[in-house]
Amino acid sequence: MINLFSEFSHIGTAVSMALDPMVLLTLLVSVILGMSVGVIPGLTATMTMALLLGLTYGLETNLAIAALIGVYVSAIYAGGITATMINIPGTPAAAATAIEGFELAKQGKGKQSIMLTTISSVIGAFIGSVVCYILIPFAAYFALHFTSWHTFIVAVIGVLICGSLAGSSPLKGWISGILGIMLSLIGVEELFGHPRFSFGSCNLMGGLGMLPAMVGLFGLAEVLHVLKKEKPYMIVSVPSGKRFNPFPLLKKYFNTIIRSSFIGMGVGLIPGIGESLSCWVSYDTARRRSKEKEKFGKGHYEGVIASETANNATAGGALIPMLTLGIPGSGPTAILMGAMLLHGLRPGPLLMKDFPGEVSYIFLLIILSAVFMGVFGLVALKSFVKLLSIDRRILLPIIVVFCVIGCYGSKLLLFDVWVLLFFGILGALMKANDYPVAPMVLGVILGMLIDTNLRFALVASGGSVAKLTFDPISIVLIIAFILSAIYTLKSVKKTE
Amino acid sequence: MDQNRIEKTQVHEDKKPYSLWDFVIGIVLGLISIFVIINSAMMPTFGRGLYSSPGLVPLIAGISLLSLSMMLVFKVLKENEISLLPGKIVLLAKSIETHRFVIISLATMVYILLLDITSIHFIILTTLFLLVLFIYFKVKIVLSTILAIVTASVIYGFFTQVFTIPMP
Numbered sequence: 001m002i003n004l005f006s007e008f009s010h011i012g013t014a015v016s017m018a019l020d021p022m023v024l025l026t027l028l029v030s031v032i033l034g035m036s037v038g039v040i041p042g043l044t045a046t047m048t049m050a051l052l053l054g055l056t057y058g059l060e061t062n063l064a065i066a067a068l069i070g071v072y073v074s075a076i077y078a079g080g081i082t083a084t085m086i087n088i089p090g091t092p093a094a095a096a097t098a099i100e101g102f103e104l105a106k107q108g109k110g111k112q113s114i115m116l117t118t119i120s121s122v123i124g125a126f127i128g129s130v131v132c133y134i135l136i137p138f139a140a141y142f143a144l145h146f147t148s149w150h151t152f153i154v155a156v157i158g159v160l161i162c163g164s165l166a167g168s169s170p171l172k173g174w175i176s177g178i179l180g181i182m183l184s185l186i187g188v189e190e191l192f193g194h195p196r197f198s199f200g201s202c203n204l205m206g207g208l209g210m211l212p213a214m215v216g217l218f219g220l221a222e223v224l225h226v227l228k229k230e231k232p233y234m235i236v237s238v239p240s241g242k243r244f245n246p247f248p249l250l251k252k253y254f255n256t257i258i259r260s261s262f263i264g265m266g267v268g269l270i271p272g273i274g275e276s277l278s279c280w281v282s283y284d285t286a287r288r289r290s291k292e293k294e295k296f297g298k299g300h301y302e303g304v305i306a307s308e309t310a311n312n313a314t315a316g317g318a319l320i321p322m323l324t325l326g327i328p329g330s331g332p333t334a335i336l337m338g339a340m341l342l343h344g345l346r347p348g349p350l351l352m353k354d355f356p357g358e359v360s361y362i363f364l365l366i367i368l369s370a371v372f373m374g375v376f377g378l379v380a381l382k383s384f385v386k387l388l389s390i391d392r393r394i395l396l397p398i399i400v401v402f403c404v405i406g407c408y409g410s411k412l413l414l415f416d417v418w419v420l421l422f423f424g425i426l427g428a429l430m431k432a433n434d435y436p437v438a439p440m441v442l443g444v445i446l447g448m449l450i451d452t453n454l455r456f457a458l459v460a461s462g463g464s465v466a467k468l469t470f471d472p473i474s475i476v477l478i479i480a481f482i483l484s485a486i487y488t489l490k491s492v493k494k495t496e
Numbered sequence: 497m498d499q500n501r502i503e504k505t506q507v508h509e510d511k512k513p514y515s516l517w518d519f520v521i522g523i524v525l526g527l528i529s530i531f532v533i534i535n536s537a538m539m540p541t542f543g544r545g546l547y548s549s550p551g552l553v554p555l556i557a558g559i560s561l562l563s564l565s566m567m568l569v570f571k572v573l574k575e576n577e578i579s580l581l582p583g584k585i586v587l588l589a590k591s592i593e594t595h596r597f598v599i600i601s602l603a604t605m606v607y608i609l610l611l612d613i614t615s616i617h618f619i620i621l622t623t624l625f626l627l628v629l630f631i632y633f634k635v636k637i638v639l640s641t642i643l644a645i646v647t648a649s650v651i652y653g654f655f656t657q658v659f660t661i662p663m664p
Contacts, residue, residue, distance in 0.1 A: 051659045169513060171567060175525065178561045182532060185554050192542050194550040197535065220604070227633070228597040393633035397626050398647050400604060404611070405651060409661045414612045417664075421608055425601055433517050451553040458547040 007136065007352045007359050014360035017062055018368060026063045027365065030070025031372040037071075038078025038090045039384070041219040041399060043406050044211065045075035045091055046331035053339055061343040066365055068339050072332045073315055073369035076275055077121040077377065080308050084113045085388035088219045088399060092210065093275035093314075095218060095441055096283040096307040103299030106233060111385045112244045113304055118377035119246055120257065120308040125370035127261035128268070128313030132320055133363040143269050143321040149457035149468040151270055153477040155449040158277060160484050161284045162439035163492060170492045173439045176430065180443020181450065183208055190452045191459070203415040208423075210276075212407045212416045213444045216423025217430075217437040219403040223396045224428035232392040253302050256286050257309050264310035268317020268330065275314040275330060276445050280438075282310030288487065315366055323347050323359050514572045516581045522569035525561055532558035603628055611664045618663040622648035 017023065030052075037043040049068050056064035079094030084101030097117065104113040132139060162177025163170035186197045187207030198204035226232045250257065260282040267278035286306030287296045296303055314330070321327040326348035328334035337347050345355055352359055388395070407420045427437045461467040468474060532554050539551030546552060588594055607625040610616060623644045630640035655661045 051661070054660075171564060171571070175561065175564045175568065178557055178564060179525070182528075182554065182557045182561065185557070189550040191548070192540075192550060194539065196539070196550055196554060197532070224597060224600055227600055228593045230592065230596070391635075393635055394630065394643060397629040397633075398643075400607075400629075401622055401626065401647070401651060404608065405655060405661075405663070408664055409655065409659070412662065414608070414664055417608050417611070421601075421605060424604070428597065428601075433515065433521065435521075447553075447557075455548055455550075455552060459544065463545050463547040 007356065010357035011360045013357035014364055017357065017361045018364040020062070023062055023066045023365075024368070026059075026066045027070045027368055028372050030067040031074040031369055031376060034071035034074030035078040035373065035376065035380075038075035039082050039388075040402050041082060041088045041090055041215050041406055043075075043090070043402075043409070044331070045072050045093070046335060047211075047406075047410050048075055049332055049335040049339075053335060053342075056339060057342060061345065062361070064339055064343055065336070065362065068336050069362065069365040070369045070372070072336065073125055073312065073366055074373045076311055076315070077118070077125075077308070077373050080117040080121070080304075080311075081114055081384050082388065084117060084304070085110055085385065086395065086399065087222050089214075092214050092441070092445070093279055093311040094307070095214065095276070095438065096279040097304055097311075098218065099283065099297065099438065100300050100303030100307075103297070104301070104304070107299050109299070110389070111381060112246070113301070114381055114384060115244065115246050115378065116249065116301055116304050117308045118374055118381070119250065120260075120305045121312040121377075122370045122374035123250075123257055124261055124264055124309035124312035125315060125366055125373075127258070127309075128265050128316030129363045129366040129370075130316075131261070132265055132268075132316035133360070136320060136324060136359070139265075139269055139317070139320040139324075143327070144325055145473060146270055147457065147468075147473075148453040148460070150473050150477055152450060152453040152457060153474065153481055154267075154270060155446045155453065157477075157481050157484050158281065158442060158446045159450075160481075160488050161280055162442055163488055169434065170488075172435045176435050176437065177439035177443040180213075180440035181447035182443075183213070183440075184210075184444045184447025185451060190448070191455050203413075206413075206415075207448075208419050208444075209411075209416055210444055211410050212419035213423050214441050215403050215407055216420040217427040217441055219399060220420060220424025221427025221431060221437060223400055223403075224424060225431045226392055227396055228428075232396070234389075234392070249301050250305075253305050256290075256302055256306050259285065259289070260306045260309035261313040264313025265317035267310070268314035269320055275311040275318070277442075278314040279307040279311040280442055283307045288491075312370070316363065319362065319366075323351060323362065324349060514568070514575055516572065516576050516578070516584050518568055519572040519576070519578065519581070522565045522572065525565035526569070529558045529562035529565060533562065599632065600629070603632075619648045619652050622651065 033052075034045070034048065037048045038045070048071050052067060052071055056067050059067065076091055076093045079089050079091030080097040080101065081090065083089040083094040083098035084105050087098050087102035089095045089098050101113045101117065104110065159177060159181070163173045184207070186204055188195050188198070188205050195205050263282040263285060264275070264278045267281055268275070283303055283306050286302055287293060290296065290300075290302055292300065292302065315332075318328070318330040318333045319336075322333040322337050326337070326346070328337050340347055345351065345358060403420060403424075404417050407416045408414060410416065427440075430437055430440070457468055458465075469478065536549075536551030536555035536558055539549050539554075541549045603625065607621065610621055611618070614621075626644035626647060627640055630644060631637065635643075652663060656663060
């Protein structure tokens with residue numbers, strides 16, 4: 001049995017490694033690079049890290065890890081900037097930010113919203129890293145005992161969120177979500193390799209892909225929806241007369257910040273889910289628990305804070321299963337694990353014994369990245385707002401090109417660009433008929449998780465649901481599911 | 497379709513949470529669900545029960561979508577007059593927004609198609625695509641030309657040099 005507590009005694013070594021000038025310089029450059037690509041729709045943190053992997057091969061191990069962590073943390077944050085200013089999340093992790101952030105930008109409060117996005121992201125990354133670092137021994141135990149059945153229940157709880165993301169018509173939200181699940185099931189399934197709804201097409205056998213779906217539904221659909229109007233909206237900054245002070249708001253929503261950080265960490269701990277879901281769970285929880293429920297959907301700072309704190313806190317949680325068990329919790333951590341293996345570090349229970357201080361070093365890098373990201377984000381705030389406030393007739397056609405290249409660049413397949421067009425037109429038609437696109441994106445994310453984990457668990461138990469249900473984690477999750485379902489049905493009754 | 501009927505359709509639509517289009521959407525989704533249910537039920541079980549079949553989740557999703565689309569159709573029928581649907585189609589066909597939507601979608605489709613099937617250089621194709629859209633949106637011609645050329649070249653340079661992605 002490896003003593004996971006022993007890592008804490010090597011924190012001094014980790015600090016001296018992290019404060020090396022070359023490490024700090026690498027981190028700064030990678031944070032700027034991550035922010036630059038994070039604002040481009042279609043370029044995700046995973047894709048950027050994958051592209052950067054080859055470039056880091058020639059670097060020293062510590063520098064290579066610093067470069068990848070810098071990109072990981074900052075790209076997730078930067079996705080919230082475009083989500084706010086043009087209603088197109090730069091990365092899937094920022095999708096929930098668009099709901100409140102864009103409404104705020106339309107009210108002339110884009111700068112304020114991005115400032116809160118920046119500060120919330122820094123706080124989320126900080127809390128996520130510190131708490132996860134302290135909880136490594138316990139979190140590793142939790143991650144090790146989290147089975148396919150548990151992941152399935154979490155994903156089903158996620159489906160419940162679809163209805164509440166639809167505002168006045170939960171029915172339309174669920175239709176959108178279930179359609180998203182169905183679309184995600186196209187292609188060869190993971191358990192037996194059986195092709196579903198692919199009609200003999202090799203391209204369809206590979207599935208429709210989450211990235212083209214997300215970029216199409218949020219990016220291209222928004223472009224088509226806005227540009228079809230003769231006079232597209234303009235983002236105008238409204239001078240409030242005095243300097244915006246975010247601290248009273250942060251104090252007011254302190255509970256939301258803490259809760260969102262823990263949601264982010266918790267979701268991050270579940271292997272295979274990651275920050276794409278944590279922002280939704282956190283946003284929905286904040287909306288349900290808020291004292292100002294009526295303000296949600298109309299541009300509410302609390303929604304932005306909840307989503308951005310959670311997606312950045314996920315980084316810390318997602319690193320735990322990867323570092324302690326060798327199981328990556330999300331796409332970016334899988335790339336990071338690949339980089340570590342390339343440099344001779346084997347993530348897993350022996351990492352802390354063979355390379356003392358390495359785990360502490362990685363958590364310190366997240367905190368330092370968050371600091372750089374916060375400073376650079378606040379310095380460049382005005383430029384971001386100015387750049388993304390230019391005339392929509394000029395900005396949005398350029399966004400189309402970025403969407404096309406972003407989708408093509410992920411697998412170098414033009415089929416993905418056709419999928420983007422399909423989802424773009426579908427999303428624009430949905431928006432025109434008041435069907436929310438957010439639940440469909442959530443459905444696409446959850447569909448494969450539900451399918452693979454449910455059947456994997458059932459096959460392992462010989463088809464017995466009873467065998468799967470009676471363990472402590474399952475019981476807690478089932479109670480959470482029942483409570484969520486009761487709450488959702490109550491809100492549906494109230495809405496309709 | 498007479499003007500009065502079209503106006504009646506417009507007024508009728510403005511008041512309802514579920515429009516007549518939801519009726520069409522409900523029917524289309526219902527048909528898709530039936531297709532999914534039938535296909536899922538025919539998928540193999542690989543020597544185990546239904547629980548291992550690749551059709552299990554599509555079957556559940558298909559049944560859920562069928563129920564939801566039926567609920568949608570009933571809600572529309574309760575609140576709307578179906579006979580007004582032809583008027584709505586005429587309104588949609590005449591709308592400037594529809595024309596603009598079709599033109600932008602077609603321009604994007606042609607751009608992707610040319611990227612896919614021809615060997616025209618990315619910079620030329622992207623410049624032309626941006627130029628066409630800028631001019632359509634009434635951006636000044638000189639500004640449009642400069643922006644289109646600069647944007648296409650910068651994107652090409654950034655992706656090929658920084659990320660070493662081979663462009664389509």
